[in-house]
Amino acid sequence: MNLAEAVIYIYRDASPIKDFEVWDNGPEPVLRAGAETKGRVRYEIKPPEIGEQPVEGVHYRHGIDYNLLTEGEDYDLVERGPYIAVWKLDAPQPTEAELQAAWEAYQEAEANKPPVLTEMEQLQQENMMLRAQNQALSERADFIEDIIAEIATQVYS
Numbered sequence: 001m002n003l004a005e006a007v008i009y010i011y012r013d014a015s016p017i018k019d020f021e022v023w024d025n026g027p028e029p030v031l032r033a034g035a036e037t038k039g040r041v042r043y044e045i046k047p048p049e050i051g052e053q054p055v056e057g058v059h060y061r062h063g064i065d066y067n068l069l070t071e072g073e074d075y076d077l078v079e080r081g082p083y084i085a086v087w088k089l090d091a092p093q094p095t096e097a098e099l100q101a102a103w104e105a106y107q108e109a110e111a112n113k114p115p116v117l118t119e120m121e122q123l124q125q126e127n128m129m130l131r132a133q134n135q136a137l138s139e140r141a142d143f144i145e146d147i148i149a150e151i152a153t154q155v156y157s
Contacts, residue, residue, distance in 0.1 A: 003082050006103040010094055021086035027077040029066055035074035041065045 003022045008014055016022070031039075043061050048054045056062070069075055087093045094102070117125065 001100060001103040003084060003099060005106055006099045007084070007094065009102045009106040009109075010098065011089060011091060014089060019087075019089045020084055022082050023085040024082040025080060027079050029064075029071075029075045030078045031064065031069075031075050032073075035069060036064075038074055039064045039066060039069040041068070 004016045004020075007020055007022075008016065011019075014020060040062055041064070043063055045058065045060055048059045054060060066075060071077065084093060
């Protein structure tokens with residue numbers, strides 16, 4: 001399912017960059033139970049000033065170094081898939097079921113839409129139609145001519 005197309009199908013005036021963003025981060029690591037402390041590393045942000053107590057988030061932060069962990073034992077790579085990461089519309093964010101229904105409706109609408117012709121194909125189609133009209137007018141003129149000739153023969157006989 002193309003989430004951006006589904007959202008635009010629901011909210012016709014929505015802009016995919018300005019009003020919402022769809023992200024796909026690819027495979028992301030998910031820690032298993034008990035591995036939280038194993039790969040925990042303290043990253044220094046800035047040193048505290050003299051006499052100042054270090055504050056987490058200001059002077060340092062804790063993070064996980066996945067190079068210290070073993071995939072499959074300490075963490076797993078999980079594919080989350082595309083998701084709506086940013087929502088700036090005033091309207092409520094659609095649920096997964098609403099998005100799926102909109103995607104199916106969008107696909108049906110696209111399947112029923114007539115094919116878009118190139119300029120050359122449009123000109124060829126118009127040319128064929130004009131030829132058919134010209135042929136019909138020519139046949140009609142011939143028919144009228146025959147009728148006039150028949151009327152003339154009957155009048156002069």
